[in-house]
Amino acid sequence: MNPDMKTFRRLAVAALVTTYFLIFIGALVRVSGAGLGCPDWPHCFGRWIPPTDVSQLPPEMDPSDFNFVLAWIEYVNRLVGVVVGLLIAAVGVMALVKFRRHKSILASSIAAALLVAYQGWQGSQVVASELEPLIVSVHMAVAFIIVSLLLYIVYQVHRITYNSEYAPVYPRRIRLWTGVLLLAVMIQVVLGTQVRSAVEIAAGKFPLYSAATWLDEAGMYGYIHSVLGVIIAAGGLYVASRLLGKSINPAPVVRPSAWALMALIFIQTVFGIALYTAGLPGVVQVMHVGLAGMIIGLAMILFVATKPMEIRQ
């Protein structure tokens, strides 16, 4: 591997890992209710570093809005966001300078850089809208697209490095099913954000009720989300086991991804059930979102990796 490619891979992997980390933090912000921990943007209570004590607040700010813990949760989200933004910008610049020949790397790197810039601005809208559920959900969806693009970039670099000399043979129609799986997972994520919004609205309307009642209020979305969850779990296990059992000479990434997909689907289903039965424990909500991002990534990898390749000489 040439040194440029090596540097680029390091950069892309760093961006990928940090972005997944940021997705967990973002979920944590929403779940812990820290979204308005800093009521202004990009400042936090008029400062670049959030105040540690109520006495540091500027006089025009209401001291009862200040909560040290919530301010810092929100602020860490912004800080890590800046790091992610810089890393992805570096990926974009490097792709533009060094890898113009690799169209797929170039296009996805530029797209990721543009999206992360948009995401920064969109984050300001989340605060400005005082956490309008739809705007918060879009913020998460964009994060999932960015992380998928980064994973795709890392995969492309990997593919160039470990190019198989033999043509792989995959089970019949597996690409179709992988595509359907990917699509279903995306729909599932959108439904999940709807459940979350409905729960938030119900919690605002019936503050003293239990989480179970809020879920009931989420009504149809919650029901469809859990039914589709079961279907995806079954379908995902089917796709993964077919890939593991029936592939001949698969691309090196396929087997580990299929195993990981099975494991994550299993954990995700357990989490989904735990959310319903245990009254929406916060930590499970956060992990549920993070794992969803990872499952999307794996489904995407499998979809791309099982693409029929022309045999190279």
Next chain:
Amino acid sequence: MNYKGSVKSIFLFVIIALIIMATLVCWVISEAEKSRYQIPVLGQLPEFKFTDQDGRPFGLSDMKGKITVMDFIFTRCQGPCPVMASHFSRLYQLYHGSDIVQLLSISVDPDYDTDSVLKAYADRHGVTDNRWIFLRAPLDSIVAFSEQGLMIAADRESLPGGHSTRFTLIDSEGRIRGYYDGLDDAAITRLKNNINRLVGEIK
């Protein structure tokens, strides 16, 4: 590098990272929850003896075990009172599922606001139970209660027109936990959050 080896180390990295992440998330969420419940104690209400719109005595002991929001009104008031009363109405409807949250409106015009006047006022605002109570007492004791109990200035000369528009939040032990501008929607939102948290403290 050997491919299988790197896959293994990636898996190991992800598993460890997820476990660390989950632990961290648990800790942060519990810290956030704790920080939310920390609503400073601003003072303790003294004993007082007022009467409600049915003429029954009402005192500090009637506030024990309940989360109370208090304000000052008078029924002839054309100024800020209608806005304050509409906020109280909405709180009254919002918390209809629980008798833990109670609202107290203290009249600063006791000569005009007799029991029957207060009762009619309550009816006008759709009050059907004792989650919203209207209190009266001689003006001197109202002023004393406001200044020494609630720590809200009450200029006797300017009453009833010049009464405070602040809502005071009292916890289940009769302690003052916050003041909220009764004319400011944002303050009302904060008030609601703090009511929910104080109810959480009781449970």
